[in-house]
Amino acid sequence: MTHSYRATLLSMLAAxxxxxSAGKDSQAIVDLDQTRVGRLSRMDALQHQAMAQASARRRAAERIRLQAALNRLESDEFGYCADCGEEIPPDRLAIDPALSRCAECTRGS
Incomplete structure (x- = not known):
């Protein structure tokens, strides 16, 4: 069973x-040369760059979460709530194998 979780987590990391890789160009420094690019085009490019950088930050946070799940697999802590130690139901892990908390602890009960 852990093999399928490992494969899913690795697939998510690959994605x-x-x-x-696809978003690298969007995060590049915007050229502010007014002789080549108009003001509105520069504003649009800056907004596009900011959105690409925000997406990269979200992917970095997700990568940390996925790597933590892989580490839990290695240490036999995978599938158990990090707060209360109870088993996380397999149907929840099937939806998101990177979960580290059970539903009750996530809700704060």
């Missing part, structure tokens, strides 16, 4: 890597 993040592919998104990072």
């Amino acid at each position: 993040l890597d592919a998104e990072d």
Whole structure:
């Protein structure tokens, strides 16, 4: 069973890597040369750059979460709530194998 979780987590990490590669150009420094690019085009480019950088930050946070789940797999802590120690139901892990908390602890009960 842990093999399928490992495969899913690795697949999710690979998808993040592919998104990072595709978004590299969007995060590049915007050229502010007014003789080549108009003001509105520069504003649009800056907004696009900011959105790409925000997406990269979200992917980085997700990568940390996925790597933590892989580390839990290695240490036999995978599938158990980090707060209360109870088992996380397999149906929840099937939806998101990077979960580290059970539903009750997530809700704060």
